[in-house]
Amino acid sequence: MMSKIAIIGGGNLGSAIAEGLLSSGFTTPDNLYVTRRNTSLLEGLKAKGVHVLSDNQKASASADYIILAIKPFQVSEIIHEISPVLEGNRHTLISVVTGVWIQDLVELTAGKLPIVRAMPNTAIAIQESMTCTCMHKVTETQQKFVTDLFNQLGKTVEIDEKLMDAATVLGACGTAFAMRYIRANIQGGVEIGFNAKVAAVIAAQTVKGAADLLLQHHTHPEQEIDKVTTPKGCTIAGLNEMEHRGLSSSIIRGITTSYKKIVEKM
Ligand SMILES: NC(=O)C1=CN([C@@H]2O[C@H](COP(=O)(O)OP(=O)(O)OC[C@H]3O[C@@H](n4cnc5c(N)ncnc54)[C@H](OP(=O)(O)O)[C@@H]3O)[C@@H](O)[C@H]2O)C=CC1
Numbered sequence: 339m340m341s342k343i344a345i346i347g348g349g350n351l352g353s354a355i356a357e358g359l360l361s362s363g364f365t366t367p368d369n370l371y372v373t374r375r376n377t378s379l380l381e382g383l384k385a386k387g388v389h390v391l392s393d394n395q396k397a398s399a400s401a402d403y404i405i406l407a408i409k410p411f412q413v414s415e416i417i418h419e420i421s422p423v424l425e426g427n428r429h430t431l432i433s434v435v436t437g438v439w440i441q442d443l444v445e446l447t448a449g450k451l452p453i454v455r456a457m458p459n460t461a462i463a464i465q466e467s468m469t470c471t472c473m474h475k476v477t478e479t480q481q482k483f484v485t486d487l488f489n490q491l492g493k494t495v496e497i498d499e500k501l502m503d504a505a506t507v508l509g510a511c512g513t514a515f516a517m518r519y520i521r522a523n524i525q526g527g528v529e530i531g532f533n534a535k536v537a538a539v540i541a542a543q544t545v546k547g548a549a550d551l552l553l554q555h556h557t558h559p560e561q562e563i564d565k566v567t568t569p570k571g572c573t574i575a576g577l578n579e580m581e582h583r584g585l586s587s588s589i590i591r592g593i594t595t596s597y598k599k600i601v602e603k604m
């Protein structure tokens with residue numbers, strides 16, 4: 339029998355996970371439960387046959403794997419709410435919540451559940467997430483299930499929990515950082531003659547192709563840059579101007595500022 343999955347908090351990330359789980363075929367709508375208070379915002383999932391509800395206890399009691407996708411400040415209250423139905427020999431708790439540590443989750447569940455911390459990004463909706471995981475007291479079967487689940491939804495790396503905040507910045511916030519880079523390309527593209535629609539396709543596909551070159555060739559970005567920069571050409575002229583204006587520096591500073599924000603407990 340297929341394991342049942344409950345997603346507590348069907349917001350931006352929770353809904354994206356649900357979409358990815360369905361489109362990858364990892365689960366079927368009948369085996370998936372998604373909660374939020376305002377269920378009218380989950381009509382799309384409901385129409386696909388997913389169990390959409392606002393009762394977290396009912397969803398948790400129906401599931402084997404419970405994915406917590408709520409805001410950090412709600413974790414304590416919601417675990418307290420579902421506690422009466424949690425069973426150590428049945429449930430696995432998977433938290434995608436930023437800045438909440440396994441030890442916090444162990445304490446909130448009185449140590450009775452296997453726990454997974456996972457940090458995906460919103461590209462999980464199209465099975466292109468980068469997901470970092472770490473696991474606590476999981477059985478081999480549970481570890482395999484969770485690894486298979488996230489592997490179906492993109493790439494997965496198991497990391498030390500002490501790197502989870504860094505994973506959040508590079509992997510999850512990284513989606514937004516990449517979007518801003520693409521948006522700037524669209525703005526530049528319009529200024530040099532394209533309409534916004536065509537500029538958007540060119541910018542997004544170019545970034546996708548660049549990323550795939552690195553993933554498939556296993557090269558360093560500078561090796562790929564060397565293949566593009568003709569001596570005295572327009573690429574190196576543009577690239578150097580971007581660096582004079584602080585491109586790399588501003589990205590590094592943005593990443594370290596994001597990291598400080600998490601470490602300082604939001
Ligand atoms: N967005 C991202 O890219 C990423 C987010 N994260 C983490 O994932 C978590 C969720 O983030 P995100 O999806 O962006 O946030 P959202 O605010 O979009 O989603 C949270 C959802 O929780 C629901 N919710 C609130 N209270 C309850 C409740 N009592 N019972 C059930 N559902 C409830 C809200 O809906 P309603 O108000 O209708 O109840 C809302 O849809 C956060 O901890 C975030 O740090 C991690 C990686 C990436």
Ligand SMILES: O=C(O)[C@@H]1CCC=N1
Nearest residue numbers: 436506507510511512
């Ligand atoms: O901005 C945030 O706090 C969350 C964490 C990663 C993505 N969104």
